[in-house]
Amino acid sequence: MSVLANRRFLKMNGLGNEIVVLDLRGGTARVSETEARAIAADPRSHFDQLMVLHDPVAPGTDAYIRILNADGSEAGACGNGMRCVAWAMMQDPQMSGGLARDALWLETRAGILCASRVSDWEFTVDMGAPRLGWEEIPLRDYFPDTRYIELQIGPIDAPILHSPSAVNMGNPHAIFWVDDVEAYDLARIGPMLEFHPIFPDRANISLAHVVSRTHIRLRVWERGAGLTRACGSAACAALVAAVRQKFTEREATVSLPGGDLIIAWRESDGHVLMTGPVELEWEDRFAPELFTGAA
Numbered sequence: 001m002s003v004l005a006n007r008r009f010l011k012m013n014g015l016g017n018e019i020v021v022l023d024l025r026g027g028t029a030r031v032s033e034t035e036a037r038a039i040a041a042d043p044r045s046h047f048d049q050l051m052v053l054h055d056p057v058a059p060g061t062d063a064y065i066r067i068l069n070a071d072g073s074e075a076g077a078c079g080n081g082m083r084c085v086a087w088a089m090m091q092d093p094q095m096s097g098g099l100a101r102d103a104l105w106l107e108t109r110a111g112i113l114c115a116s117r118v119s120d121w122e123f124t125v126d127m128g129a130p131r132l133g134w135e136e137i138p139l140r141d142y143f144p145d146t147r148y149i150e151l152q153i154g155p156i157d158a159p160i161l162h163s164p165s166a167v168n169m170g171n172p173h174a175i176f177w178v179d180d181v182e183a184y185d186l187a188r189i190g191p192m193l194e195f196h197p198i199f200p201d202r203a204n205i206s207l208a209h210v211v212s213r214t215h216i217r218l219r220v221w222e223r224g225a226g227l228t229r230a231c232g233s234a235a236c237a238a239l240v241a242a243v244r245q246k247f248t249e250r251e252a253t254v255s256l257p258g259g260d261l262i263i264a265w266r267e268s269d270g271h272v273l274m275t276g277p278v279e280l281e282w283e284d285r286f287a288p289e290l291f292t293g294a295a
Contacts, residue, residue: 005290014079016228019081039290049067052066058112060105064108076171087123089104132240137172138172140199146165180209215253235254250264
């Protein structure tokens with residue numbers, strides 16, 4: 001029987017970005033791709049991202065967070081999910097261990113992030129510094145300036161979308177600048193661009209509209225998850241790309257279908273700070289039959 005059978009989990013969301021938080025600290029169990037897909041397929045535990053807590057690895061950190069997408073692939077960062085983890089480790093009685101904390105240092109595949117409490121249901125995550133070099137994003141082809149890259153959808157003389165900005169915020173992101181984020185069929189375009197050969201690690205695909213110097217509207221096709229109501233790392237990538245293009249100030253509200261995030265690209269150290277809410281929907285336990293043949 002899978003070690004995940006009857007294991008407690010939290011079903012949460014960050015602006016509608018569906019998150020499941022699973023605590024595997026104190027043991028050596030790991031969630032397989034097949035198990036992740038089985039969890040995502042169950043309506044009670046469906047997720048965009050599965051945030052799995054493991055014992056800390058790096059000295060001075062509070063936990064190692066492994067992030068899995070709904071298709072079982074592994075992500076480097078998930079800003080909305082990290083806020084949910086922060087709530088769970090600070091305020092859920094079983095995950096917090098009764099310790100009163102207002103800040104946590106959490107290690108991910110993309111690096112060590114700091115999450116701090118703003119209020120009971122609002123948290124700030126220091127997402128670290130963006131990676132902007134073509135080989136860091138990564139891109140297949142050499143681009144000396146990733147503020148825009150040569151990529152388009154549609155006819156050469158009249159492309160539907162073209163010249164996105166490219167940023168890595170723990171995951172690769174491509175941001176297309178448009179006048180209306182609702183004017184495109186992102187459900188059709190997103191998969192084509194996510195798997196475009198120019199992105200060797202695939203990419204999150206965003207449509208961004210600059211409303212003002214302090215406001216961006218954003219829709220996101222999320223790598224490994226599809227259309228999402230919110231994507232924290234995409235919001236961070238969009239703000240960074242907008243600042244590099246001189247479209248906005250270094251702090252702005254990013255409005256997604258699920259709600260608003262406040263994103264700030266700090267000049268002193270280049271780190272990107274994301275502030276937003278979380279919601280606990282319910283807690284439950286995985287049914288053993290969910291993992292039949294999935295271990």
